[in-house]
Amino acid sequence: MTTQAGPQRGGRGARQRIIDAAVKLFYQEGINATGVERLAAEASVSKRTLYQHFPSKTAVVEEYLRHIQRTVGDPAHPSATARRSPRSRILASFETPPAAGLMRGCPFHNAAVEAADGMPEVHEIVEAHKRTYIEAMTDLARHAGAANPRLVGHQLALLFEGAAAMSTSLNEPAPWTYARKAAQTLLDDAVSRRSA
Amino acid sequence: MTTQAGPQRGGRGARQRIIDAAVKLFYQEGINATGVERLAAEASVSKRTLYQHFPSKTAVVEEYLRHIQRTVGDPAHPSATARRSPRSRILASFETPPAAGLMRGCPFHNAAVEAADGMPEVHEIVEAHKRTYIEAMTDLARHAGAANPRLVGHQLALLFEGAAAMSTSLNEPAPWTYARKAAQTLLDDAVSRRSA
Numbered sequence: 001m002t003t004q005a006g007p008q009r010g011g012r013g014a015r016q017r018i019i020d021a022a023v024k025l026f027y028q029e030g031i032n033a034t035g036v037e038r039l040a041a042e043a044s045v046s047k048r049t050l051y052q053h054f055p056s057k058t059a060v061v062e063e064y065l066r067h068i069q070r071t072v073g074d075p076a077h078p079s080a081t082a083r084r085s086p087r088s089r090i091l092a093s094f095e096t097p098p099a100a101g102l103m104r105g106c107p108f109h110n111a112a113v114e115a116a117d118g119m120p121e122v123h124e125i126v127e128a129h130k131r132t133y134i135e136a137m138t139d140l141a142r143h144a145g146a147a148n149p150r151l152v153g154h155q156l157a158l159l160f161e162g163a164a165a166m167s168t169s170l171n172e173p174a175p176w177t178y179a180r181k182a183a184q185t186l187l188d189d190a191v192s193r194r195s196a
Numbered sequence: 197m198t199t200q201a202g203p204q205r206g207g208r209g210a211r212q213r214i215i216d217a218a219v220k221l222f223y224q225e226g227i228n229a230t231g232v233e234r235l236a237a238e239a240s241v242s243k244r245t246l247y248q249h250f251p252s253k254t255a256v257v258e259e260y261l262r263h264i265q266r267t268v269g270d271p272a273h274p275s276a277t278a279r280r281s282p283r284s285r286i287l288a289s290f291e292t293p294p295a296a297g298l299m300r301g302c303p304f305h306n307a308a309v310e311a312a313d314g315m316p317e318v319h320e321i322v323e324a325h326k327r328t329y330i331e332a333m334t335d336l337a338r339h340a341g342a343a344n345p346r347l348v349g350h351q352l353a354l355l356f357e358g359a360a361a362m363s364t365s366l367n368e369p370a371p372w373t374y375a376r377k378a379a380q381t382l383l384d385d386a387v388s389r390r391s392a
Contacts, residue, residue: 028313030310032226032310102312105309106361106365108365109362112364113309113364114229114309114310116224116226116300118225123367127365127366130365130366151377154370154374155375157362158355158362158371158374158375158378159355161357161358161365161371162355162356162357162358162361163358164361165357166305166354166357168308169304169322170323170326171308171319175354178350179354182354182382185381185382186381186382
């Protein structure tokens with residue numbers, strides 16, 4: 001927190017600081033564990049200012065996820081891997097994320113766990129994000145020559161979800177390596193069935 | 197809640213009712229979303245009685261997970277599937293769980309998500325549970341004739357974690373079917389490599 005970022009600052013800067021605080025605290029410390037007061041303090045805004053920008057904490061959670069969705073971009077057309085083969089682009093999903101403290105996995109899945117039977121809008125955002133990812137993997141599996149791209153697309157998304165979740169449960173990055181090898185095996189099997 | 201189960205009841209019954217309430221509320225509604233007052237009310241005990249049995253809410257969370265661990269039993273030696281082949285016992289892990297409201301996945305993983313950077317003892321219980329499961333899958337993969345049982349064991353555990361997590365994210369049971377088919381493919385591939 002810099003000395004410039006005091007509670008007196010408002011406008012667009014305040015809204016962005018609230019989202020930045022959410023990205024940090026909701027992801028690292030958890031959504032339910034982060035109260036509105038903590039969020040406001042981290043963003044250097046008053047609670048009143050926070051509620052001027054967001055009608056509720058749930059609205060902050062929704063915007064937090066939409067912000068990550070925009071930042072991550074479309075998994076079917078990631079700019080950094082766009083020129084690579086479909087197979088390379090699939091396997092790029094399983095690159096081990098850089099070590100940065102506690103392994104926290106997928107922010108969308110974590111939000112579904114924390115939302116439980118509350119926050120239905122959050123569940124809708126999570127589900128839409130996952131379905132987009134499954135579609136992207138299905139398209140890539142089709143272009144890679146898989147015999148049953150829909151099945152393989154679901155399985156690749158499942159491996160991604162599993163690597164993210166298991167790395168959270170074990171707090172270690174190793175699951176990403178196992179997931180990448182499993183993705184290779186499933187993809188090779190699906191391509192060989194088409195060729196056969 | 198029956199009329200017999202009033203706050204005046206104490207002793208062993210109260211402790212069990214607190215665990216039963218935790219199994220219901222922590223799993224369905226979430227750990228952080230369930231306050232001590234709600235837990236005590238569900239268990240028909242006073243907060244004072246709850247704190248007589250457990251020094252803290254975290255202690256209830258730990259006992260909740262240990263209780264599930266005892267109930268689930270050793271995944272390497274499940275009594276119901278003990279006479280089946282290693283392959284059948286592996287695939288039995290991916291049977292679609294019965295529909296019962298919101299899909300909530302694995303209580304151990306969910307506890308890791310909710311614990312975030314707090315509750316270190318909870319993280320230890322979750323990690324130990326997952327490592328036991330990975331070992332069990334590795335043993336079964338070895339008995340099933342996999343060429344690299346350690347790799348396959350990790351991958352099977354990853355598929356289980358992925359099915360549980362994705363079913364939570366999508367709130368539907370379909371991921372279990374995709375995971376089961378992926379487990380078959382990975383296992384067949386590993387066995388064929390050994391035979392080759």
